[in-house]
Amino acid sequence: MRLLAVLPRYGAVLGGAERALRLLILHCAADDDVEIATTCAVDHHGFANDLAAGTSEVDGRLVHRFPVTVRPPHAEPAFAGGGYLEAVQRLARSVWSADLHRYLVEQGATYEAILFTPYLFGVTFWGAQVHPDRSLLVPCLHDEPDARTAPVRALLARVRGCIFHSEAERALAESLAPLREAHVVGLPFPPLAPVAAREVEAFRGAAGLSARPYLVYCGRLEEGKRVDVLCRHVAAARAAGVDVDLVLIGSGPWRPPAFVRALGFVDDHARRVAMAGAAALVTASVLESFSLVVLEAWQEGTPSLSDAGCPPIAEHVRRSGGAGLEFHDAATFTTSLRHLLDPAERSRAGALGATYVHDRFDPAVVRARFRAALESLATCASPST
Numbered sequence: 001m002r003l004l005a006v007l008p009r010y011g012a013v014l015g016g017a018e019r020a021l022r023l024l025i026l027h028c029a030a031d032d033d034v035e036i037a038t039t040c041a042v043d044h045h046g047f048a049n050d051l052a053a054g055t056s057e058v059d060g061r062l063v064h065r066f067p068v069t070v071r072p073p074h075a076e077p078a079f080a081g082g083g084y085l086e087a088v089q090r091l092a093r094s095v096w097s098a099d100l101h102r103y104l105v106e107q108g109a110t111y112e113a114i115l116f117t118p119y120l121f122g123v124t125f126w127g128a129q130v131h132p133d134r135s136l137l138v139p140c141l142h143d144e145p146d147a148r149t150a151p152v153r154a155l156l157a158r159v160r161g162c163i164f165h166s167e168a169e170r171a172l173a174e175s176l177a178p179l180r181e182a183h184v185v186g187l188p189f190p191p192l193a194p195v196a197a198r199e200v201e202a203f204r205g206a207a208g209l210s211a212r213p214y215l216v217y218c219g220r221l222e223e224g225k226r227v228d229v230l231c232r233h234v235a236a237a238r239a240a241g242v243d244v245d246l247v248l249i250g251s252g253p254w255r256p257p258a259f260v261r262a263l264g265f266v267d268d269h270a271r272r273v274a275m276a277g278a279a280a281l282v283t284a285s286v287l288e289s290f291s292l293v294v295l296e297a298w299q300e301g302t303p304s305l306s307d308a309g310c311p312p313i314a315e316h317v318r319r320s321g322g323a324g325l326e327f328h329d330a331a332t333f334t335t336s337l338r339h340l341l342d343p344a345e346r347s348r349a350g351a352l353g354a355t356y357v358h359d360r361f362d363p364a365v366v367r368a369r370f371r372a373a374l375e376s377l378a379t380c381a382s383p384s385t
Contacts, residue, residue: 038100
């Protein structure tokens with residue numbers, strides 16, 4: 001099958017939606033002729049054209065890069081509601097490339113299906129309008145005001161179909177629009193060799209950590225991810241006598257308090273090592289469609305501590321039988337953290353998480369769901385020449 005994947009950035013970039021689609025392409029579309037259309041941007045703050053325009057090869061696939069022509073404002077506020085015009089104007093300020101859009105107009109019909117992700121970007125919203133019957137949306141949908149606008153709800157209903165990462169994400173989409181087709185696929189997690197204890201000790205030394213347990217957060221350092229709330233909860237737990245450190249992995253404009261070890265962006269293996277040695281992976285985000293990092297931690301045998309208000313993570317916790325604990329506020333965060341600091345509880349929860357990831361998200365299992373979704377969603381018409 002000849003496929004085109006369209007997304008704002010592609011390659012070694014920080015971003016859950018971009019990483020998610022790359023995983024699907026690498027592990028679930030090996031037998032397909034997949035090309036990527038993306039921008040020249042690397043950093044999601046500003047979307048500067050850091051890479052050269054043109055066609056190159058990444059992961060053994062052709063990647064067509066086009067310059068960004070519309071960048072979001074430096075500090076675009078969260079959508080506070082409004083009418084149809086306000087919503088369209090907001091989308092018109094989102095990341096968009098005139099040359100990428102022209103490529104879709106001129107070449108889009110030569111592909112049997114075009115996958116777009118995530119939903120709230122100009123390259124996705126405007127691009128999916130070009131060939132809606134060939135457009136498959138991988139929305140990475142969150143329960144936020146942007147998702148409830150009339151233009152976004154119309155997009156969900158207009159495209160050929162949607163591929164979701166979780167049942168919770170699909171349920172949200174179905175509450176917003178009459179979908180033509182919907183498939184829950186998830187994401188592939190290839191088996192990994194265990195992280196060596198010596199690597200964890202080396203990480204501790206390099207990060208300046210003592211022998212006390214540490215928690216790790218992996219993601220963007222933004223208030224939209226509620227990393228500020230997370231730090232306040234950890235501070236409250238420390239004040240209540242819980243002797244832990246907090247490590248933040250990721251980049252962003254938010255500046256953490258002094259007690260936090262902020263390591264910035266690290267490579268995939270270093271992130272694995274940090275997760276493997278942590279008492280728990282912690283997150284206060286409620287705007288997730290899957291939460292790749294939670295399951296990455298579970299794969300390492302590390303449980304999670306997450307906000308109960310995030311439906312996809314709550315879905316994972318429930319289906320796994322308790323691979324993580326949840327909190328509602330600072331008090332329940334502290335109580336749950338005390339449980340996870342018990343070695344027996346950490347080991348029990350970690351084993352449940354590793355089993356859940358292996359059983360439900362082994363690449364062969366996800367590949368079968370992805371193939372079934374593609375075969376159902378892809379247009380029956382042959383690509384035009």
